[in-house]
Amino acid sequence: MDLNPAMRQTLRKPVQWVVGLTGGIGSGKTAVSNRLHELGATVIDTDEIAHSLTQPDGLAIPSIRTAFGDAAVNADGSMNRNYMRGLVFKNPDQRVILEKILHPLIRESVQNRLDQGAPNYFLIVVPLLFEKGGWNELMDEIVVVDCPIEQQVRRVIQRNNWTEEQVLAVINNQASRSVRIEGADHVIENTQGITELIEKIDFLHRKIIKKAQK
Structure with missing residues (x-):
């Protein structure tokens, strides 16, 4: 589901090179972004921003309580x-309400960080980059982390202790692998071990930095 116009306010493109990073749940986005950060990328992770907005005293909490009631907010x-x-996976209308609360705040935070500049290039991690409008025009290139659905499910079950049904519910609400791959400038296949993954990331970084420094 695309964002409505009010949620798709245009982000100002910085002078620095901007790389978008996306991939399905459990694909390995965090491993890729962490390594690129080590190599010099300035990382802006929209999931991390969303978590900060929904932590105790987060900016989104008052609106979430108003929209969804006290059950939506923990004691802390x-x-x-x-x-x-x-709630949101069972009721798409409720998901839209939550997005209307979070997405403008996320984009405002992203813009603030973009305005601070980057020594090399920006890496913006957007898990739903292809599902939600208003991001592609900001990106100079897009990197997709990919792996088979079976690996996604195993990784998320191990990491989050979710049931297979919970993982598949998330996957089914994300763009398909084919849609992501079709929209990618680079695809990192994360199907083997960490050593191979780091080799692929380092190779990609060298390609990006050449473009960023032109």
Whole structure:
């Protein structure tokens, strides 16, 4: 589901090179972004921003409580993620309401960080880059981290202790692998071990930095 016009306010493109990073849940986006950060990328992770907005005293919490009631907020003042996850996946209308709260705040935070500049290039991690409008025009190139769905499921079950049904519910609400790959400038296949993955990331960084420094 695309964002409505109010949620798709145009982000100002910085002079620095901007790389978008995306991929399905459990594909390995964090491993890729962490390594690129080590190599000199200035990383802006929209998931991390969303988490900060929904932590105790986060900027989004008052609006979430108003929209979804006290059950949506934990005793410590953070968003009740389990409750909200169950709610939004069962009811798309509720997901839209949550997005209307979070997405403008996320984009405002992204813009603030872009305005600070980067010594090399920006890497913006957007898990739903192809699902939500208003991001592609900001990117100079897009990197997709990919692996088979079976690997995604195993990784998320191991990492989050979710059920297979929960993982598949998330995957089914994301763009398909074919859609992501078709929209990518670079695809990193994360199907083997960390050593091979780092080799691929380092090779990609060398290609990006050449463009960023032109």
